[in-house]
Amino acid sequence: MREDPDWYEDALGDRRSRVVPVWNSRNFIAHGVDPKAVFIELEAIPAERRGISDLILLGEYEDASYFAYEFDSIDPPQLDEDGRFEDLRMIASLLPPDEAGLLGYARALISWRRRNRYCGSCGTATMPARGGHVLVCTNPACRQEQFPRLDPAIIVLIHDGPRALLGRQASWPVGRYSTIAGFVEPGESLEDAVAREVLEETGVEVDHIEYHSSQPWPFPSSLMLGFTAHAVTHEIFRIDQELEDARWFTRDDIAAGTPLLPPNTSISYRLIEDWFDAAGEKPLSHFQGANPWPTS
Secondary structure: OOOOHHHHHHHHHOOOOEEEEEEOOEEEEEOOOOOEEOOEEHHHOOHHHOOOOOOEEEEEEOOEEEEEEEEOOOOOOOOOOOOEEEOHHHHHHHOOHHHHHHHHHHHHHHHHHHHOOEOOOOOOEEEEEHHHOEEEEOOOOOOOEEOOOOEEEEEEEEEOOOEEEEEEOOOOOOOEOEOEEEEOOOOOOHHHHHHHHHHHHHOOOEEEEEEEEEEEEOOOOEEEEEEEEEEOOOOOOOOOOOOOEEEEEEHHHHHOOOOEOOOOOOHHHHHHHHHHHHHOOOOHHHHHOOOOOOOO
């Protein structure tokens, strides 16, 4: 449908259409009994900016068309709706999954548009096309097309059977540990990336690398590819010093609340949970509850 310019114009003229507002890479959230995303009407956007240069047509959701729009003011815009702009990373786990996905989609596309205003081949300004999902170089001799890109990143639960290897970054709250993660390098398979990242960050060698699941991470444009791996060696030495600490934890450690785990909506938590539940007498949810990670 993006190939049909009339689809965009029809959505623009439909009073049911809504806008996902983004400001300073933040999404607009209402805080009531439960947080929820706030969508605004097209009339809230200045008339001169209601076009493909500023509005990205995301698609259809709950029988209405939705656009992404970035407010580029220094201060947050004053909208009629009751809410405030929040970092999606801090609030996503409290939102309905469909809403969180839609907000992440809008945020990622706006970030991509902001970073690709000029052609990477000739430096000429780009122009949106196909509902805003393609940027075309305006140089007639070039006409290079740019599409939204994803950065693949691996994230892995390393174990030796009774223990899991977790690490922490210095910027994290005290006591928080998580699975090992890193970006895939050019020319690398996903399995090679797992082995390299684990070795660089912890000094541990692994085998039996197996794919587990994936999770989009639009901050700004990553796709987390989850794996499990078995530890061949056990001595920890941090080669690249990217982590502040890395250590082995037993199921008893985790059941006792040490360490503090990631949010239970994250792929890192899911990896830990599946390993824990595979041999634990009680599931991890019994010890961690519904929301193991504080949101404030």
